[in-house]
Structures are given as C-alpha cells and as structure tokens.
Amino acid sequence: MPGMPGMPGADTLPPPGISSYLNWHPEPFFLAATIVATGMYLFGVLRLRQRGDAWQISRTASFLAGMLIFLGITCTGLNEYGMYLFSAHMVQHMMLSMVDPLFLLLGAPITLALRVLHPAGPGRTGPREVLLALLHSRFAKVVSSPLFTLPLFVVSLYGLYFTSLFDFLMKSRVGHDFMLVHFLFVGLLFFWPVMGVDPAPHRSPFVIRILELFAVMPFHAFFGIAIMMSNSLFESVFANPPSSWGLTALSDQNTAGSIAWAFGEAPTIIVLLVLFVQWAKSDQREAKRKDRKADRDGDAELNEYNEYLAGLAQRNPGPAA
Template sequence: MDHTGMRMHMSGPMWMPTAPPTLERLLAWHPQPLPVEPLACLLALALYGSAVWRLRRRGDRWPLHRTLLWTTGVLTVAEVTCTGVGGYGMGMLSVHMVQHMVLAMLSPILLLLGAPVTLALRALPTAGHGRTGPREVLTRLLHSRLARVVSSPLFTLPLFIASLYGLYSTPLFDLLMSSWLGHEWMLAHFLVTGLLFFWPILDPAPRRPSHLLRLLELFIGMPFHAFFGIAVMMSSTLIAGFFALPPAAWHLSPLADQNTGGGIAWAFSEIPTLLVLMALLVQWAGSDRRTAARTDRQADRDHDAELTAYNAYLTRLATRDN
C-alpha cells in the first residue's frame, strides 16, 4: 500500500488524499474522523447472520442466495464509503457520482433481494399474549399509514428524482459537502432514497400492486437518471462549486471530470434496470407457479367444482340459444 499517497490533510470538510488518484489508492482503506460506515456495515452483517443462525438452529431453512445478496449489498456500501473512493469523492465529481449511483441504485437492490424484512419476521420471536415485542412492532409498522405513504409511488418517485435534480442544481450540495456531518447525511440519504424507491417494486408490502404496475414504476423512474447524466455531460459550467479547485498535484480539469461524472450517471442507470427486471421476471414466474399449484390443490379438494360450474354455465347458454 502507498502510505504516502494516503496522507491526509484538512483542506476540505473531510480528510482527503493528497496524491493523485490511482486504482490502488481508490481501493485502499480510507481513514475517517469517525468510523460510522465500517461499524454500520459490520452491524448489518452481524444482525443478518444472527437471524439466519436462529432460523437454522430451530430447523428452518433460509435461501443461501439471499444471504449472498445481502452480504454483497453491504460490501458495495463499504466499498464506496470506507475506501479511497470515499476520500477521492471529496475532490472529484466523477468519484462522488460513483458513490451516489452505487448507494442509490445498486446497494438497495442487492439489500432488498436479501429479504431482510422477511427474515426478521421469521426470526424474531413472538411476544406472549398481551405483550408487544420487536416482531409485533415491525408488523404494526409494515401495516401502518406511514408505511403505505412512503411505499407509494406518489412519494417514492418525487423523492428519487429530487435527490438528483434538487440536490445538484441548488446550493444544498455545496452546503452538505462543507461539513463531515453533512456529507455523511447525504450518503445516508442516497441509500435510504434508493431503498424506498425499490422497496415497493421488489418487495411490495404493504401495497400489493401487480407485476405490470411494478415494472411501470421502474421504467418511470430510471430515465430521469439518464437525463440527468446527459445534462451534466452537456453542461459547459460546473454544476457544483465544491469541485472547482482540486489539489494541484492531481493535474485534474474539473470540467472534464464533471463530464466523466455525467457519463457515469448516464451509463449506470442500465445496471439497476436489468437487475430489477430480471428479479421481477423471476418473481412473476414464481407467482404464476404458486397460483397454478393452489388452483390444482383446490380442484383436487372440490373435484374441480369451478370447472364443473363453468361447463354448466356454458350448457345453459347453449340451451337458451336453442
């Protein structure tokens, strides 16, 4: 590891590398004033792992692919917050845009495909009669008015779009980047916004829209990221004054770097679209299989009463016509 390249200074709101960015420095560990992200990622892995262990201890199974997806999602968060990506993101819009796209559009998908809410509902113990435990609190929250509001596309779509245009086209971005706490809040906002947007699409509780409506929600939101990227690439002025003066040793053109950042935002929208589309198609096929199986079981129980009634209806129509 190049320790010289990772020396820090306090010229910005966070510690920032002084040496020009390289792939090795981007992937290297990046110290922070407070280890918020590393601790949060370790806690997320520990809680999920303990829930899976609880299920297995009592003989229940939990799909391995869901554990792998959750772990990968947590690692993507760590990769863009705990490494040099986080440090260089304080001086380069292109690297910052990688952080934004991963936290808002990749990590949430992987985390939600890990089905943490379903895991929690299965792993948490049921409280005794007349008592309220964590499982009961979670169930009430999922069926609350608040959950219905924040899972509605009337809320998630405007929030998803505003996190782009409302942030970068106003002084709010420079204000948040000027302090470590503001920057941490912004990173958390990217992740929470992505989770809220993709939650009703990938895991539709508490609402139960059809798969077609969920696809529609996806295709309404995704183009806004592509349009944003194109607008950034076409801009002849800097959209954020914070990146106007990168360290001289980097030999970096802020406008050229901004153009790269716009290209990243434009191209990145394809990745989550494909991931979510594949996940929805798999869920759709599984739902059809379960529906067919339920229909077959019901037919076996009532000796195909539904089909018999339908045939009798057709017979009555034919008799009436004659």
C-alpha cells in the same frame, strides 16, 4: 474544512486511481453500521437453522454482497476522494442508490426478522409486533407508494445538485456522510415495492411496477446528460483539484455526468430481469395453488363453469338442422 475549494485536504492525497480508491480507510460510523447489520442478519440465519427452518443461501449471499458493497463505498479511499472529486462522489451516489439496494432487498432482511422474532403473546407488544405495526402503518403505506417514491427519487437528483444545497452539505464530513445515507435510503424506498421480496404495504401488479421503473429513466438520463454536456461548473466545491492530479474540474464533472448516465441503464436491465423472474414464479405459484384447490374439491370450479355453459345451451338452443 475538508472539501472546500482551496483547502489543503486534497493535497495530502495521491493522484486518484483504482489503487487509491481501494485503499482501506474506515469511517467509524459506516464501519459500525456494517458490522451491526451483518451480525444481526447472520444471527437470524443461524437461529433459523438451529430451529431446523430453511433459509435460501442465495438470500444470504445477496445481503452479504450488499453489505460488502456498502463497506467498499464508505470505508475505502473512494470515500475520501468523494470529498474532492465529482466523479468519485457520483460513483458513491449511483452505487448507493441504484446498485446496493438491489442486493440488500433480495436478501429479504424484513422477512428474516419476522421469521426469527417470536410473538410476544396475548396483550403484549414485542419487537415482532412493533415491526408488523410499522409495516401496516399509514406512514409505511405513504412512503412505499409510487406517488412518494418517484418524486423523492427525482428530487434527490435535481433538488440536490442543481441548487446550493449540495455545496452547503459538502462543507463538512457530516454533511457528506448524511448524503450517503440519504442516497441509500432513497434507493431502498424506491426499489422495495418494485422488486423487493419483503412484504410491503403497497405493491402494484407487475406491469405497473415495470412502468414505475421506466418512469424514472428519462429524468435520470437527462440528469446525467445535463452534467456531462455542461460547459460550466455545477458545484464550486469541486472547482480546484490539485494540479498534481492531472485533471481539470470541468473534465471531472463531465466524467461524473457520464457515470450518472451509465448507471441509469445497467441497474434498470437487472431489475427488469428480476421482475420477469418474479412474475414467472408468481404465475407458477398461482397455478399450483389452483391445482391443489381442484384436487381438494374435485375441480368444483370447472364443473360449475361447465354446468353454466350447459344451462346457457339449454336456454338458447341452436337453429334446427
């Protein structure tokens, strides 16, 4: 089977490098998924424009960038070397769980679907009603809660690489592809309630979201450092790289650890910047909402507060001069 120690699959590949990683090598499942997802998104944008509704170009660009990243991770030589090199596999893991979800979520695909899909009508159930029911379901509330997403993110690191589960999944291409889907799924679930623009059943205040983001950083950093500094091999599946590649399994494992450690820093900074921008825009929207309310009711809230203060002054007059 490909990917097992001593098997000839790796010997058919040239030494790893940027050009080898970028070679076009489509995986049918991932290529089909990319085409379908991109086509559905662009169709939705086109439908909105035909109705005269606006859709932010930045959202479309972000989603397309996310799909391009997904294609580059799964349908190039990087996916081939991910079966034989720990460092290549770790690039796939980090990109799919820490980077690609940011672009996809900022594309707001759920919001787009809700705007494009028409209500089915009284007493009927259509795709829009099913999507809304799912968003409001108990299942969605559970999987979007930090009590679920934080442990899932941590277990996906330690429970996979520090047990025999990784070697078991790497026995076949199907197992490897399953891991890639899992990495993307975990990243989407974790970042959706934190910085996604789509509606979510559980969305904490901005301060709590920032704390959620920082909560996983120590676990992620320790994971990368543990792999980077180890003097023994974690995964037997990567134990025998071809001698023509000019590297050892231990040096490649150390590289994989440094990749994991580095990817914990940069995406966190990006998410923090996005959160601060969203926070500022939220405050601006709230201020505008209050201004519009004041214009409609003649600033009744302020007048009521002033009357309250005046009443207090009458009941508690100050000392006579």
